[in-house]
Amino acid sequence: MTARRTGTAALLTLTALAATATACGSADSANTSLFASGRVSVGVKSDQPGTSKLDHYQPLGFDITLANRLLKKLGAEPDFGAVPSEDRSTVLTGKKKDLVIATFSITTERMADLDFVGPYATTNQGVMVRKNDPRITKPADLNGKYVCAWPGTTSADTLKKMSSSIKVYEAPDASSCIEDLEKRKTADAVSTDQMILYGFTQEHPDLRVVPHVTLGPLNRYGIAMDKGHRDDCRALLDALRDYLTGSDWSQDFAAALPAIPRADPLWESHYKPRVDTLDAYSCRDKPAP
Amino acid sequence: MSTPEPPRDIHNSPTTHGDHSIAAGTIRNVVIRWALQHPSASWLPLLLACAAVVLAGTAWPDGPAAQYALWGTLTAVSLGTATARVLVRRPDDARRAAVLSLASVLATVGGWLAFRDVATHGEIDATGTVTPQVRRSLADGAHVTLTLHTTAPEDTRNALRLTLAIDDSDPAAPTCRPDSSAQVSLLSSGLVDQHEVRPGDTAAFSLGGQVSTVRIDIRLVTARGCLMDLRATRATLYDE
Incomplete structure (x- = not known):
């Protein structure tokens, strides 16, 4: 009788343990999905017209359109919040944001800490000057000039590697660089990705992007997320693949950044990534192959 | 009446006859x-x-x-x-x-x-004999000559497998790895043996005989504005 009771108790304990383990497993898998709640916190830039600007708390720009399009496909809605360039990685690893869509270039170093979905746009680094300033027409003309960049981007490093004669300095943010160039005239040029620079020219008609001056390697923008969400990463990748395959990408890009189609007749081949390149950069710890 | 014994094959016999003979x-x-x-x-x-x-x-x-x-x-x-x-x-x-x-x-x-x-x-790991071990900050079209030299005569083989790593020179810069490859060819052989190698891929070469020194020409192919590091991660000599 005692033996039977002990056996029954052991069986019940095992059943309870198994049930607990199953429940925990289900809870974990449900919690790990970034899209499960239907609301996704998305870090964006707040001061880049054309790509991402929070105008009186109304987000506008290509990054914003992209976030809305892709998350809608996944049955979720974005909650946008401003993120400075230098904090784009830490807000993800610190779990303050679920995604960052903020003209964030895919690099080997960043891929080690974050997962990317992309590229969703490609752009070269370029140079912006005052409209009536003819001094800079080729990269060598930057020697001896004051060129402004801002922290947390790859732009300043590219300039420093090009030539030690370029007087590169970093202002606190993009707006400060624009002010230095346009109003204070302490900068001779601002250098960052051409896609961002063309966005600025839409709000600052006194500035222009120098045509045919490109610096460094091609930047590929990716949607970043913390590691550990590979299923979400692949779902987002499929949504991006669909988006790039149809005509929506071109329409949305031209609507958000009309200055680019006006300046560059081949804008689609320069800024739209090829669908077959997505797997080399997406949901990996290191770029393929 | 007894029948005579047939003649014996003395070369295949386990026995011998005569003085001091040992079977x-x-x-x-x-x-x-x-x-x-x-x-x-x-x-x-x-x-x-x-x-x-x-x-x-x-x-x-x-x-x-x-x-x-x-x-x-x-x-x-x-x-x-x-x-x-x-x-x-x-x-x-x-x-x-x-x-x-x-x-x-x-x-x-x-x-x-x-x-x-x-x-x-057998296969010989010759990775340590490759010079230079690494070349840094190479742009598109850059040529590198790798030399592989074995000192011991018994270490000569007639074929080589070479694995190349091609990585971003600056990991903090936009990555160029998926756009990069190398055209690898033997300099020391008269044979036209050129391979297109992607990062991490292995190329196999017939050396045209047992050789102790191998010279390999590598031409980097990458996108404009990219700077890459090139390194031989494994070199294996073997006989085909």
């Missing part, structure tokens, strides 16, 4: 009896197996461990059976002792032959 059969019996019954003889297979291991150790040619699998297996068999032979002490275990001795000796000989085959034709 071959008698010699065989003496040797076998000594090998099976003398206390010292039980150690012979083990000594032979150990000698083979020591000789292999002094002439160890390195290279991938997998190619020594057959040698390792046969050596284990020879040592195991030789040890078992030493432990067989009872006089009535003559048949078992004979089988163990024979197995041990055969495994030792087989292991030695397997080892010699690896030493003569």
Whole structure:
């Protein structure tokens, strides 16, 4: 009788343990999905017209359109919040944001800490000057000039590697660089990705992007997320693949950044990534192959 | 009446006739009896197996461990059976002792032959002999000449496998790895043998004979504005 009771108790304990383990497993898998709640916190830039600007708390720009399009496909809605360039990685690893869509270039170093979905746009680094300033027409003309960049981007490093004669300095943010160039005239040029620079020219008609001056390697923008969400990463990748395959990408890009189609007749081949390149950069710890 | 005996084939006869003659059969019996019954003889297979291991150790040619699998297996068999032979002490275990001795000796000989085959034709890890080990910050179209030199005459082989790593020179810059590749060709051979190698891929070359020095030309292909590091992560010489 005692033996039977002990056996029954052991069986019940095992059943309870198994049930607990199953429940925990289900809870974990449900919690790990970034899209499960239907609301996704998305870090964006707040001061880049054309790509991402929070105008009186109304987000506008290509990054914003992209976030809305892709998350809608996944049955979720974005909650946008401003993120400075230098904090784009830490807000993800610190779990303050679920995604960052903020003209964030895919690099080997960043891929080690974050997962990317992309590229969703490609752009070269370029140079912006005052409209009536003819001094800079080729990269060598930057020697001896004051060129402004801002922290947390790859732009300043590219300039420093090009030539030690370029007087590169970093202002606190993009707006400060624009002010230095346009109003204070302490900068001779601002250098960052051409896609961002063309966005600025839409709000600052006194500035222009120098045509045919490109610096460094091609930047590929990716949607970043913390590691550990590979299923979400692949779902987002499929949504991006669909988006790039149809005509929506071109329409949305031209609507958000009309200055680019006006300046560059081949804008689609320069800024739209090829669908077959997505797997080399997406949901990996290191770029393929 | 008795019938006369047919003539005997004296060359194949185990017996001999005449003064001081010893039959071959008698010699065989003496040797076998000594090998099976003398206390010292039980150690012979083990000594032979150990000698083979020591000789292999002094002439160890390195290279991938997998190619020594057959040698390792046969050596284990020879040592195991030789040890078992030493432990067989009872006089009535003559048949078992004979089988163990024979197995041990055969495994030792087989292991030695397997080892010699690896030493003569096996793969040699020549990664450490490649110069330069790494070239940094190369732009599109840059040429690099890698030289691989083996000093020991027994390390010459007629084929080479080369694995190349092509990585971003600055990991903090936009990545160019998926856009990069290398055109690799032999300089020291008259053969036209060019390979397109993606980062982490391996190219195999026929060297056109046993050579000790190999020179390889590498042309980097990458996107505009990219700077890449190029490194030979593995170089293996082997015989085709």
